[in-house]
Amino acid sequence: MPVPNSQENMSRCVCGSCPSYLEGDSGFFCSLGKSQKSLEKKGCICNTCGNWEEVGLSAGYYCAEGRAE
Ligand code: SF4
Ligand code: SF4
Incomplete structure (x- = not known):
């Protein structure tokens, strides 16, 4: 389900x-989409x-897999 960008x-x-989060990254990946950084699933x-x-x-791991649909 999409997460409204509010x-x-x-x-x-x-x-x-x-x-799994890398310093300086955006967060809120379920709405904004996947990280531009090369991250490891930890x-x-x-x-x-x-x-x-x-x-x-x-699902989870939206940073690696992309936004929630
Ligand atoms: S579900 Fe995950 S990516 Fe989405 S806001 Fe919460 S912690 Fe961030
Ligand atoms: S989407 Fe999940 S795995 Fe990725 S940084 Fe957020 S909480 Fe961690």
């Missing part, structure tokens, strides 16, 4: 605390994010 949804993003904490239940997400 300030409220962006503020819920916990990517910055994720082991775990995904999307399921602890407020948007996970709110929007009904189920």
Whole structure:
């Protein structure tokens, strides 16, 4: 399910605390799309994010796989 690109949804993003997150990256990948950086999958904490239940997400790793559809 798409995640609306709103300030409220962006503020819920916990990517910055994720082991796969690279410093300086955008975060909010479920809405903005995948990272431009070359990252390694070291775990995904999307399921602890407020948007996970709110929007009904189920995949994770949006930084590597692209936005939620
Ligand atoms: S679901 Fe993941 S990518 Fe989307 S806002 Fe939450 S932590 Fe960020
Ligand atoms: S999308 Fe998931 S794996 Fe990628 S940085 Fe955010 S929480 Fe981590």
